[in-house]
Amino acid sequence: MEEHYKHLYEALSQVDGYIYPNEIDLHWGLMIVLYPYITGLVAGAFILASLERVFNVKVLKPTYGLALLTALSFLLVATLPLVSHLRHPLRAYEILMTPNPTSAMAIFGFVYLWYLMVVLLLEIWFDYRLDFVLWSKKSTGFKKFFYRTITLGINDTDKKSAKLDDKLGYFITLIGIPSAFLLHGYVGFIFGSIKANPWWSTVLMPVIFLFSAMVSGIALVMVIYMVVSWFRKVEIDMPCLDTIAKYLFYILIIDFTLESLDQIHRIYEAEESFDIIKVLVSGKLNITLLIMQVLLGTIIPLIVIGIFQVYKPDEKIRKFSYFFVGILVLIGIFFMRWNVVIGGQLFSKSLSGFTSFKAVYSGLEGYVMAAVWLIVPLLILTFLLWLMPPWKKVTTHE
Amino acid sequence: MGTERKVNNRRKFFQTSAALVGGTLLYALIKPFEALAQPKEEEIKTDQANLALWGMGVDLEKCIGCGKCAEACKIENKVPKEPFYFRTWVEQYTVKNDGTVKIESPNGGIGGLKQSVPDEEIFKSFMVPKLCNHCTKAPCVQACPVGATYISPDGVVLVDETYCIGCSYCIQACPYGARFMNPITKVADKCTFCYHRISEGLQPACVEVCPTDARIFGDLRDKESDLVKFLQVNPTQVLKPHLNTHSRVFYNALSSEVK
Numbered sequence: 260m261e262e263h264y265k266h267l268y269e270a271l272s273q274v275d276g277y278i279y280p281n282e283i284d285l286h287w288g289l290m291i292v293l294y295p296y297i298t299g300l301v302a303g304a305f306i307l308a309s310l311e312r313v314f315n316v317k318v319l320k321p322t323y324g325l326a327l328l329t330a331l332s333f334l335l336v337a338t339l340p341l342v343s344h345l346r347h348p349l350r351a352y353e354i355l356m357t358p359n360p361t362s363a364m365a366i367f368g369f370v371y372l373w374y375l376m377v378v379l380l381l382e383i384w385f386d387y388r389l390d391f392v393l394w395s396k397k398s399t400g401f402k403k404f405f406y407r408t409i410t411l412g413i414n415d416t417d418k419k420s421a422k423l424d425d426k427l428g429y430f431i432t433l434i435g436i437p438s439a440f441l442l443h444g445y446v447g448f449i450f451g452s453i454k455a456n457p458w459w460s461t462v463l464m465p466v467i468f469l470f471s472a473m474v475s476g477i478a479l480v481m482v483i484y485m486v487v488s489w490f491r492k493v494e495i496d497m498p499c500l501d502t503i504a505k506y507l508f509y510i511l512i513i514d515f516t517l518e519s520l521d522q523i524h525r526i527y528e529a530e531e532s533f534d535i536i537k538v539l540v541s542g543k544l545n546i547t548l549l550i551m552q553v554l555l556g557t558i559i560p561l562i563v564i565g566i567f568q569v570y571k572p573d574e575k576i577r578k579f580s581y582f583f584v585g586i587l588v589l590i591g592i593f594f595m596r597w598n599v600v601i602g603g604q605l606f607s608k609s610l611s612g613f614t615s616f617k618a619v620y621s622g623l624e625g626y627v628m629a630a631v632w633l634i635v636p637l638l639i640l641t642f643l644l645w646l647m648p649p650w651k652k653v654t655t656h657e
Numbered sequence: 658m659g660t661e662r663k664v665n666n667r668r669k670f671f672q673t674s675a676a677l678v679g680g681t682l683l684y685a686l687i688k689p690f691e692a693l694a695q696p697k698e699e700e701i702k703t704d705q706a707n708l709a710l711w712g713m714g715v716d717l718e719k720c721i722g723c724g725k726c727a728e729a730c731k732i733e734n735k736v737p738k739e740p741f742y743f744r745t746w747v748e749q750y751t752v753k754n755d756g757t758v759k760i761e762s763p764n765g766g767i768g769g770l771k772q773s774v775p776d777e778e779i780f781k782s783f784m785v786p787k788l789c790n791h792c793t794k795a796p797c798v799q800a801c802p803v804g805a806t807y808i809s810p811d812g813v814v815l816v817d818e819t820y821c822i823g824c825s826y827c828i829q830a831c832p833y834g835a836r837f838m839n840p841i842t843k844v845a846d847k848c849t850f851c852y853h854r855i856s857e858g859l860q861p862a863c864v865e866v867c868p869t870d871a872r873i874f875g876d877l878r879d880k881e882s883d884l885v886k887f888l889q890v891n892p893t894q895v896l897k898p899h900l901n902t903h904s905r906v907f908y909n910a911l912s913s914e915v916k
Contacts, residue, residue, distance in 0.1 A: 260840060267741050277760035279834025283741045286825035286838060346823025346843035353803040353822055364826050365802035373682050413668055454900055455796060455832035608834050609916040611760055
């Protein structure tokens, strides 16, 4: 408590202009930056998988299973930063038990469960069921136990059952696409529907969140695919990688256009809040917005992949560039979330001044914890790849 | 033969269960959207017609910025003493000759506000007490994920301390900065119009201590109340009317500089 007060007194001394006295304490920190970031990665990775399955982009096949498992790994962690930031985390279940129907936040639990239980788990299950049956015959120990349990006793290996799996899996992917859109568009709505905050309150927010989610998810799968191939010492499928990069390029263009449109609209309309937002962007957010998000996270990746669309250099250069661009995009989208969540709290709702944000290293809201929440999904993914490697699958969908 | 039938039955069972679970989840997913619009405005039902509808008037012509209201509020409601937590506070606006506006509220005005701008630079100056506006269409009530904050039948926005999960969404949703996260109870905290006092027929603490009667508390449904009379004779205004929150705190002599 004393530490918290000390921190607040320090913030009080750094207030610029006038802010309401209750605004010195910033309520949403790093954990709430991570929450849309992680859900965005999930939605994006899933959409990449659907590209292959539903939109028939067959060249993406090497990343289908990987994308699904990546989505699952991150989805399992998605709510944890959210719950850990609650002042009464043990009451979190109330969101599911007695959701307030008018609250944008209350619906998240349901969207999340729908997505986890119905879409991802079922799709992965149908995709893997036959493999589980076959693997269970060949393996021993924990793996055998897991495979046998997870088949839920459905051990058919005939063609008909495989076809049914495929059909149902396809159907779920079909539902999955609007669900992924819902999941992340909805996260955008949590911010976009706050009329008290002019930095958040824009009808474009859900759409921007959705496209930035796709961008980050695609970049993540691209990077993970390269790393996994490197670990497995197998050749990277270049047509596949080029295609992922192509989609990344197009969706990044849409994302950038939408975000620019939002800003241009603000500048042109120049409403009451514009004066303070102008200072916010050019001052407090200049590094995280202009450098990290726009320059590193958007413009450089656009230029690099853009060049590759017309001129294809040597594979080695392309591989290196894709990896580099993937990381840049992931950093850029992280800062996009940062700029929304933290940026929206830096200026006062009195539109007359600024407070400051100082993240700490330790504690539930600190950098260390944030790093943990980003590393845990990767560990889960490693485990899943060991347990159910997509490249060892006997069956693949048509 | 026998095994095959059994397996098929199992599969059928699984499909049916999946459909049921999926259907239930889908229903649960869609259900909450039913009332996605604004929370229903409370309509005066017959049994509620006898209830009061509490509101407050603030006469800015009378406020002298002594900060007694903010101090009394902290004592009455056990609000932490640190200068980051206020259920009510007083802002001092100073419009300078060059047109710029300086707003101050050191420690919420507790201990009295003092002018920091030299007299010769001042065009005009005035005090503005702030508190929860007890909105009829309260954005905080709309946003609360668990329904821990609600509007009482007599029109006061309250927080159920035993229910609030501490997500801070209501704080983000409040356009007036009237809410804070109480560091001791770890739940959202705000002005209650001293609900424990008004339920006993007393005045809120801030109204009780105001030496100039700048705060007028009363029943908006009682045509004889001081509040209704205050609204009748003064051209009053609410804060941030463009946000359409239908606030129940009304200001007399509100200047356009006030945000």
